[in-house]
Amino acid sequence: MGEHMNVRTPKQFVVDARAVTRHIEAICGLGDRFAGEPGDAAVADYVAGVFEELDLSLDRTPISVTGYREERCSVTLNGHQELEALTPYYTRGSETRIQAPGVFLGDDQRLDRYDVAGKVVVFEETDESFDFFWLGTLAEKAADAGAVGIITIHPLPWPYRQSMETGLADLQQRFADRSVPTVCVAAAGGMRLMRAFGAGKCDITLDVQTARPTVESDLVIGLQAGRGESLERIVLMAHRDFAIAPGANDNGSGIAAVLELARVLKDLDFDATIEYVSLPSEEGSAPGAAAYVEHLQASSAKVRAAINFDMLAVGGRLRLVEGAGWPNRKMRYHAPWLNALLDESAAELGYELGRLDLAWGVGDNGRLMEAGIPAAWFHKPDDYRYHSRHDKPEHVDGNAVKAAAEITALAVWRLASGLESGGHDH
């Protein structure tokens, strides 16, 4: 062990924040990377190209996923005021233009208490709790109550992209059977709606056209083979899709972390095999990660630990998620021994590393945890440009990505060299 310590010191895991920023800029320049869109394939090629340049062996496995395109989204108030609006992904279209009176419910989701038949229901998200992120079940209730559409008001100066999925953990229940066209408007649009309600006349025209095609995408995996016979794997992963362009923090930052980790770790000799993983289709219920879990289970690989990078470069302190879950699941806890190992590395390198719990959703790592794989998740959720058109490269901090990646590099070196036993707490 002492010998190993002399071969490598923490100082040698230096991640280049400038390379991080260049990767993020390049990725954001490749267009629409929602699963199956041309930018998804372009970023898959970009990531595969970096893996090949680093002499990793490449495993590129095609999968089928549900795509989404917003072709038109227009909201008009009282026939003349256009409100800036955005559809949640997977929203159904309005087929023809819908014109109907609005009815304001605030944050009350109990539709049965109101007369909403033939109306557009207007909800207001009053804080950043994301209570109106998963809209599938609400839209089903609205359809059952005879409503013709939903508008949610976001408390920030721009609309954000929500999901028309149920948010339930089981992918068989991913979409509700019935639905109504749904859009999100920003605070300014919300004020106009309030004025119209106050004046007693709030007629809303919704014109929404969308597509939900089945599309092809790829799991892109760079493999750094371990020594000898070991089947153990350590997975370093990030999703490459976004909710909406350009997606610099979510999740250009995570992709860049994985690419830099591959660069700083590739020449080290490990017992375990390292898998650097780029997944499509995290947005929403993470079916891309579910496909990756099947891919892992089809091999004889034994995953010792998986570390997910999702939104590292904006807002607040660097943190690891402790508990997280989907709305219909008990909180699942990330591996305490793995978090402790990352803590030790952070302390050694002089980085701060906090904790948080997330109750309203879990990223790709949630699918791995459901399969019993010990996981950790670097995630800074307090990005107020989240899922909006303003998540741009000029707002991201490459140094924040550097911190997460260097902490990980040191921890992975210990874990993959067998210097750290790991996995013994329950």
Ligand SMILES: [Zn+2]
């Ligand atoms: Zn993300």
